[in-house]
Amino acid sequence: MLKFENVSKVYNNGFQAVKSVNLEILKGEFVVLIGPSGSGKTTTMKMINRLAPHTSGTIFVDGKDIRSLNLVELRRNIGYVIQQAGLFPHYTIEKNIAVVPKLKGWNASKVKQRVHELLKLVGLDPEVYANRYPKQLSGGQQQRVGVARALAADPDIILMDEPFGALDPITREQLQAELIKLQRKLKKTIVFVTHDMDEALKLGDRIAIMKDGELLQFDTPEKLLHEP
Ligand code: ADP
Ligand code: ADP
Secondary structure (H helix, E strand, O other): OEEEEEEEEOOOOOOOOEEEEEEEOOOOOEEEEEOOOOOOHHHHHHHHOOOOOEEEEEEEEEEEHHHOOOOOHHHEEEEEOOOHHHHHOOOOOOHHHHHHHHHHOOOOOHHHHHHHHHHHHHOOOOHHHOOOOHHOOOOHHHHHHHHHHHHHHOOOEEEEEEOOOOOOOOHHHHHHHHHHHHHHHHHHEEEEOOOOHHHHHOOOEEEEEEEOOOOEEOOOHHHHHHOO
């Protein structure tokens, strides 16, 4: 589903943030990228949707070199969730999620139906929340909306960059459990960034450990725990 071959990223200022990473992620797999701050996790995610294009090596999505795809094509297939949800503050929840379905040229009632279905999927009652604004929701609820929006185009791959990092421990555990259920149901390929090993062990089918731009290890939680 997702393959990195000797992938590196040198930023415009000359700094090399990612160093010759090789990685293969299977369809439907939940992969957690973990490592200290500055180890290149966010850069790795942003290379996949070309927010930070890689500078050497090759990235394949579904067997295709991402440089051969146009950005719209690529990003339609990749949902992206970030720490503070990144919702448009002046749009209602419904309008925030509807951005992508509208691009598909659906009529208003089909868009509304899809938005309501997505809200239910992430555990928010559309009758209560659809017409609210982001600041009228808690942090955890905003993250749910962020997940709903990322799912709107029905992408095969979802990138999640510390989506629960700003939440209180209880909300965080609740959303972790729900994400695992959602993943089993939808069978999306997920790449999830965290710097919390407990979270990584709980969520990951496999865990990729990064340090100083390099991929140090890529294995199942069982192997990481029992073969130091
Ligand atoms: P690119 O090489 O992708 O064009 P730029 O150097 O133009 O990147 O910077 C893109 C953005 O990243 C800018 O908003 C910049 O402020 C920010 N940025 C620059 N250096 C760093 C850094 N060391 N860490 C995090 N962000 C940075
Ligand atoms: P992490 O997500 O693991 O914290 P990042 O991928 O954000 O790491 O950053 C990796 C390294 O690249 C850091 O040293 C950071 O300062 C640097 N960096 C990030 N963005 C830019 C940028 N736009 N320009 C220059 N350096 C950057």
